[in-house]
Structure formats: C-alpha cells, structure tokens
Amino acid sequence: MPGRTTLADVAAAAGVSVSTASLAFSGAGPIAATTRARVLEAAGTLGYRGPNPLGRQLRSGRAGIVGVVVGDSLRRSFRDPVSIQLLDGLASSIETLGLGLLLVRGSDEPGTDALNPLLATAAMDVAVILWGATTDSPVLAALRERGVPLVVVEGRVGEGDALIRIQDRKGMRTLGEHLLALGHRRIATVTLPFDRDGRQGPADAARLTHVRYEIARRRLLGLRDAGIEPTVVYETPASLVELGTAAGRELLSRPDRPTAIVAQSDLLASGVLLAARELGLAVPGEVSVAGFDGLDLPWLAPDVLTSVHQPLQAKGELIGRAVGDLLDGTKPRTRTLDVSLVIGTTTGPVPV
Amino acid sequence: MPGRTTLADVAAAAGVSVSTASLAFSGAGPIAATTRARVLEAAGTLGYRGPNPLGRQLRSGRAGIVGVVVGDSLRRSFRDPVSIQLLDGLASSIETLGLGLLLVRGSDEPGTDALNPLLATAAMDVAVILWGATTDSPVLAALRERGVPLVVVEGRVGEGDALIRIQDRKGMRTLGEHLLALGHRRIATVTLPFDRDGRQGPADAARLTHVRYEIARRRLLGLRDAGIEPTVVYETPASLVELGTAAGRELLSRPDRPTAIVAQSDLLASGVLLAARELGLAVPGEVSVAGFDGLDLPWLAPDVLTSVHQPLQAKGELIGRAVGDLLDGTKPRTRTLDVSLVIGTTTGPVPV
DNA sequence: ATGAAAGCGCTAACAG
DNA sequence: CTGTTAGCGCTTTCAT
Numbered sequence: 096m097p098g099r100t101t102l103a104d105v106a107a108a109a110g111v112s113v114s115t116a117s118l119a120f121s122g123a124g125p126i127a128a129t130t131r132a133r134v135l136e137a138a139g140t141l142g143y144r145g146p147n148p149l150g151r152q153l154r155s156g157r158a159g160i161v162g163v164v165v166g167d168s169l170r171r172s173f174r175d176p177v178s179i180q181l182l183d184g185l186a187s188s189i190e191t192l193g194l195g196l197l198l199v200r201g202s203d204e205p206g207t208d209a210l211n212p213l214l215a216t217a218a219m220d221v222a223v224i225l226w227g228a229t230t231d232s233p234v235l236a237a238l239r240e241r242g243v244p245l246v247v248v249e250g251r252v253g254e255g256d257a258l259i260r261i262q263d264r265k266g267m268r269t270l271g272e273h274l275l276a277l278g279h280r281r282i283a284t285v286t287l288p289f290d291r292d293g294r295q296g297p298a299d300a301a302r303l304t305h306v307r308y309e310i311a312r313r314r315l316l317g318l319r320d321a322g323i324e325p326t327v328v329y330e331t332p333a334s335l336v337e338l339g340t341a342a343g344r345e346l347l348s349r350p351d352r353p354t355a356i357v358a359q360s361d362l363l364a365s366g367v368l369l370a371a372r373e374l375g376l377a378v379p380g381e382v383s384v385a386g387f388d389g390l391d392l393p394w395l396a397p398d399v400l401t402s403v404h405q406p407l408q409a410k411g412e413l414i415g416r417a418v419g420d421l422l423d424g425t426k427p428r429t430r431t432l433d434v435s436l437v438i439g440t441t442t443g444p445v446p447v
Numbered sequence: 448m449p450g451r452t453t454l455a456d457v458a459a460a461a462g463v464s465v466s467t468a469s470l471a472f473s474g475a476g477p478i479a480a481t482t483r484a485r486v487l488e489a490a491g492t493l494g495y496r497g498p499n500p501l502g503r504q505l506r507s508g509r510a511g512i513v514g515v516v517v518g519d520s521l522r523r524s525f526r527d528p529v530s531i532q533l534l535d536g537l538a539s540s541i542e543t544l545g546l547g548l549l550l551v552r553g554s555d556e557p558g559t560d561a562l563n564p565l566l567a568t569a570a571m572d573v574a575v576i577l578w579g580a581t582t583d584s585p586v587l588a589a590l591r592e593r594g595v596p597l598v599v600v601e602g603r604v605g606e607g608d609a610l611i612r613i614q615d616r617k618g619m620r621t622l623g624e625h626l627l628a629l630g631h632r633r634i635a636t637v638t639l640p641f642d643r644d645g646r647q648g649p650a651d652a653a654r655l656t657h658v659r660y661e662i663a664r665r666r667l668l669g670l671r672d673a674g675i676e677p678t679v680v681y682e683t684p685a686s687l688v689e690l691g692t693a694a695g696r697e698l699l700s701r702p703d704r705p706t707a708i709v710a711q712s713d714l715l716a717s718g719v720l721l722a723a724r725e726l727g728l729a730v731p732g733e734v735s736v737a738g739f740d741g742l743d744l745p746w747l748a749p750d751v752l753t754s755v756h757q758p759l760q761a762k763g764e765l766i767g768r769a770v771g772d773l774l775d776g777t778k779p780r781t782r783t784l785d786v787s788l789v790i791g792t793t794t795g796p797v798p799v
Numbered sequence: 800a801t802g803a804a805a806g807c808g809c810t811a812a813c814a815g
Numbered sequence: 816c817t818g819t820t821a822g823c824g825c826t827t828t829c830a831t
Contacts, residue, residue, distance in 0.1 A: 150808030502824030
C-alpha cells in the first residue's frame with residue numbers, strides 16, 4: 096500500500112521530531128544539513144514520497160487549485176482556437192504560481208440550467224470564469240456564495256472581482272473607420288451570441304436591446320462609435336466557421352447586398368469569406384470581409400483576413416497575474432489589454 | 448472574511464454537537480428532521496456554505512480529483528479534435544463520479560524534459576495519461592513513484608495500471624484490405640509520431656525499428672497484417688493538417704507516385720487530400736486517400752474521407768469507468784474498444 | 800437520535 | 816538548530 100507511510104514514521108525512523116522532519120522537506124526554516132540528510136535517507140528507505148498534499152492543504156488553508164470555468168461542453172468551448180490559446184497561456188501562468196488548474200464545466204448537462212455541483216463542492220482558492228459571464232450568471236452566484244475570489248474574463252463583475260478584458264470597442268471602432276475610409280457605407284455585421292438562448296439570424300430592434308454578453312455588446316458599440324449603423328446585425332449562437340458561412344450566404348444573397356461584412360470573430364469571418372467564394376463574389380473586389388481575434392488561418396490561403404488582433408497569450412498571462420493578486424490579497428482590479436488592427440487582403444475599396 | 452465560519456460554529460449556534468451538525472450536511476447517518484432543520488437554519492444565519500472540502504479531504508484521505516495529463520502544450524494537444532472530444536467525454540464521466548478534473552501538462556516547458564512539478568505535488572486520487580505514454584516516460588515514473596493509480600490511454604502500461612485502447616491494428620488491417628480489394632498495390636502511409644523528437648519525413652529502416660509510441664506502431668502493424676508493405680512510410684511530428692499537406696506534396700510529386708495514401712489520422716489525411724487537390728490530382732480517380740478517427744470534417748466537402756472510426760465519446764466514458772474501478776479498488780484491466788471502417792468518397796479503384 | 804472523543808497528516812508558533 | 820504543543824475542519828466509531 097504505497098503512500099501509507101507518514102511524516103511521523105519518517106521522523107521516528109530518523110530519530111527526529113515530526114516538525115524537524117517537516118523542515119527537511121519544506122526547507123522553510125533552519126535545519127542542519129546532516130539532520131536533513133538523515134531524514135531524507137530514512138524517507139528513502141521507508142519509501143516515503145514527500146508530504147501528503149492533503150495535510151498541507153488543510154493546515155495552510157489553501158488547496159493550491161485554480162478553478163477554470165468554461166461553458167457546458169468542452170467540445171464546444173474548445174472548438175474555438177481562441178479559447179485554446181487563452182487556456183494555454185493561462186495554464187502556463189497558473190503553473191508558474193505553483194497551482195493546479197481544475198477544469199470545471201459550468202452546467203452539469205449541456206443545455207440544462209442545472210449547475211455543475213463541483214462549483215459548490217470542489218476545493219479551489221480562486222476561480223476564473225473564462226467566457227461571457229453575465230451579471231446574473233448562476234455560476235457566478237454559486238461561487239460568490241462560497242466566497243471564492245473571482246477573475247472574470249470579458250464579462251461584468253461585482254465588487255471585489257478581478258476583470259480582464261481587451262479594448263474590443265476601440266478595436267472595432269478602428270476597423271469601422273478603416274472600412275469607412277475605403278468608402279464603404281452598406282456594412283453588415285455578424286455577431287457573437289447575445290445570450291445563451293442559441294438564437295441565429297438577423298436581430299430586430301427588440302433583440303438588440305437584450306445583448307447580455309459583454310463581448311457582443313461592446314463590439315457592436317465599437318462599430319457605432321465609428322459612425323456605422325449596420326444594415327443588418329446577424330446574430331450567431333457560437334463562433335464557428337459554419338455559422339459564419341450561413342450568415343454570409345444569407346447576407347450576400349440579399350438584394351441590398353452589403354459591400355462589407357464585419358464579423359465579431361475570425362472564425363465567423365472565415366465562414367463569411369467561404370460563403371462569398373461559394374457565391375462567386377470577389378473579395379475584396381465585390382465585398383470586403385473583416386474579423387476579430389487575429390488568428391493564424393493558413394487554410395484561408397491565399398487570403399489573409401483583415402482582423403483586429405488581440406494578444407491571447409498575454410491575456411492568459413494577465414489572468415494568471417490576477418489570480419496571483421487575489422491570492423496575495425492585493426486589491427483586484429480591471430486590466431484592459433490593447434488590440435491592433437492588422438489589414439490583410441480581404442478588405443479593399445468599395446466597388447463602384 | 449467569508450468561509451471562516453466552521454461546522455463547529457454552526458453546531459454551537461444550533462445547540463448540537465459537531466458530529467450531529469456533520470450528519471445534517473452529509474446525510475450519512477440517522478438524524479431527526481427537526482434537528483437537521485435547526486442546523487441548516489443556523490448555517491443559514493451564520494452564512495456557512497457547507498463543509499470545507501479540505502477538511503473532508505484530509506479526513507477521507509481522498510482529494511476527489513483526477514489528474515489528466517496531456518502533452519507539454521495545451522495549444523498543441525488541443526488543436527486536435529480527437530483530444531478535445533476525448534476530453535469532453537472524459538470530463539462528463541469524471542463529473543458523474545463527483546470528481547474534479549485537474550488538467551496537468553506533462554512537461555513544465557514545451558520541448559524541455561523538465562517535469563511539471565505538479566506531477567509530484569498536486570493532490571490527485573488517480574491520474575489519466577491521455578496520450579502516448581511510452582514505458583520509460585518520466586511522467587509515468589513520477590506518478591508511479593507517488594503511488595498514484597494510473598489509467599493509460601493508448602500506451603504501454605506496467606502491472607497495476609489500467610489501459611484503455613482501441614483496436615487500431617485490426618482497423619488498419621481492414622482499411623488495408625479495402626484498398627487491396629480495390630486493386631491498389633503502391634500504397635504509402637503517413638504516420639503519427641514515432642517518438643517525441645519531432646522528426647518529419649520518410650522513415651528509413653533504422654528509424655522503423657524505433658517506433659516508441661504505441662499508436663504509430665500498432666497502426667503500422669495493421670497495414671502489414673493486411674499484407675501491405677508501404678512504398679514510403681512518411682513520419683510526422685504531430686497530427687496536423689499542414690503536416691499532412693507537406694507529406695502529401697512530397698509523396699505525390701514522386702516519380703513512383705503511390706496510388707493510395709493511408710494516413711494514421713484524419714487530420715493528416717485531410718492534409719494529404721488538400722495536397723492532391725493542389726497538385727490537380729483527382730481523388731479517388733488518380734489517388735485514393737484514407738484516414739483514421741472518423742472525425743466530422745465538413746470543410747472537406749464535397750469529399751468525405753474514408754476512415755476508420757473510433758468511438759471517442761465511448762472511449763472517454765470508458766476511461767471514466769476505469770478511474771472509478773481504480774478508486775473502488777477493483778483490479779485494473781485493459782479495455783479495448785472496437786473500431787469500424789467507414790467508406791467515404793476518397794477511396795476508389797486503382798487507376799488503370 | 801445524539802454526543803464525546805479521536806484522529807486524518809501536516810505546519811507553525813514557541814520554547815529550549 | 817531541534818523538540819513540544821497546538822491545531823487546520825472535518826468525519827467516524829463508539830457510547831449513551
């Protein structure tokens with residue numbers, strides 16, 4: 096039965112007290128090299144593999160774990176390269192802090208509102224809500240109830256939560272101005288979800304007043320800031336290429352075809368681009384297409400998407416930093432990352 | 448300071464003993480409904496959010512956590528839809544067991560051999576090695592050292608470890624026979640990595656004796672079982688579309704062009720298919736292409752890849768089952784899942 | 800049905 | 816530099 100020997104056994108075997116043995120392992124205190132060696136040797140012969148994390152955790156009051164809450168289905172969450180890159184950066188910064196990353200799905204069963212019981216029971220020192228927390232999110236409520244400090248990414252926060260976000264409003268504005276400068280006036284936009292209800296299609300005025308997800312809301316506002324009133328706001332239920340294609344097909348088959356389409360993500364924009372190709376429309380000759388995120392999408396070759404680039408790696412690291420702050424007791428704050436417009440081959444002057 | 452009230456406080460407030468209060472929450476024992484209500488009420492007024500998991504964990508000796516070890520970089524691991532789907536199935540079955548999923552990268556820094564320290568220190572009741580454990584893997588060694596029970600997916604195991612795998616050898620054999628029946632004789636194959644050393648290109652005889660990853664080895668053997676001696680064995684360092692394209696370009700530009708190419712994954716096969724299109728070769732008119740995994744790849748339309756389908760969801764669930772067994776003390780065993788050849792539009796009779 | 804008592808394995812004061 | 820002492824918060828016999 097491995098793992099059954101305890102620090103007490105080792106201490107006894109080495110002929111020292113338990114606390115001394117503890118020091119031999121943690122190094123957090125003065126200890127004679129010889130004693131230390133003796134303890135380590137005793138540990139070796141007894142097959143002791145170092146302090147049991149559970150004991151340490153209870154004693155220190157820390158689990159050494161950061162809960163990362165993603166959507167209901169990992170499959171859906173991680174079909175998006177944006178999530179993956181973010182998680183990658185996050186994992187490395189969490190590990191740097193010596194913490195573990197507990198992956199938690201928000202709801203128990205996809206589609207249901209049943210909360211994942213882990214949110215209420217799993218040990219975690221901090222939680223990161225990775226995507227689209229709305230203020231009234233039950234996930235947030237459950238975690239707040241437990242008093243778990245929160246880092247929210249691209250959402251809305253309460254007092255005491257840390258928020259990480261990018262300047263997407265400004266980025267969208269810059270993109271909008273780019274299109275205006277190219278002479279475009281009939282501009283449509285394909286958006287990320289407004290809400291969790293899975294709606295797809297053009298949004299009417301009523302719907303436009305219910306944009307609960309911050310990302311979609313801010314990116315829409317950015318276009319308005321540039322002075323653009325989209326001819327159509329086409330809402331999608333997720334950032335997926337095929338949904339972009341569906342949107343593109345519909346928008347580009349209309350009589351009042353837009354001369355430019357701005358998508359709120361690169362995957363959606365890619366779909367729009369594919370739809371344009373499918374319909375035999377020249378890009379950017381007949382229609383310009385732009386996205387958001389700045390993904391590397393080699394399969395769009397020879398096209399390179401005009402896109403607002405966000406620093407995903409840096410974002411992941413910043414989240415890690417926020418986690419560290421929360422653990423240190425440093426006052427949580429909002430950190431905003433800059434974005435930059437990178438012009439590719441998919442936007443050009445308005446057709447005459 | 449939330450979370451500071453303990454069960455003892457609640458018990459005191461309710462005028463019962465700590466043990467009774469414990470029963471009120473766990474329900475694991477006889478307790479009068481009225482007492483229970485009293486305890487719960489006291490908890491409510493005190494703002495007690497239920498038992499602290501850390502205390503429970505120490506007492507029960509269980510962390511309630513399954514460590515899932517993936518490659519060094521999440522970004523790389525999760526660019527593969529196969530990993531994602533597997534992880535999704537796994538997450539849901541782990542949650543069903545009431546356990547948390549601790550995501551652990553194998554090495555600390557990509558490329559380095561430096562082990563992630565979490566492997567040695569993080570609390571976990573079981574570990575799942577998600578991909579390609581070789582017998583001498585330092586990851587395995589570290590976990591075994593700690594006495595953490597192991598579930599290995601598609602690798603080689605030691606005594607006492609559970610192993611989950613699919614019948615890929617048989618699947619490949621079936622695929623090989625399909626191609627032979629179509630008249631193909633000049634068949635090349637594009638493989639998954641043999642080792643962690645990142646090699647790319649045709650493998651010579653010496654290299655072929657050093658296939659350390661089980662997946663590549665077994666899938667190669669499957670072809671041999673069908674009686675196929677590949678004209679070229681092209682090794683790739685990862686399952687990525689672009690690597691398949693590179694392989695395809697090279698294989699299809701040769702004077703002794705194969706009439707069929709079998710890739711060990713669908714992503715690689717997709718790349719090969721794109722390369723064929725790029726070179727203006729008709730598929731399957733001039734070259735047949737087949738893969739492995741059975742992914743849904745709509746962007747290959749109108750083509751549908753001929754592929755050996757593996758039940759990824761079921762695999763995830765089976766891993767969950769194995770985790771449960773290990774925790775129950777049930778003797779670990781090897782579980783093998785069946786696969787099935789699904790013929791698409793990319794394989795056809797050998798050109799005359 | 801409830802309570803008292805005994806730790807789970809470790810660490811951190813505090814003495815010595 | 817080392818040992819003593821006292822818990823971290825909880826669960827679980829075992830009595831009552």
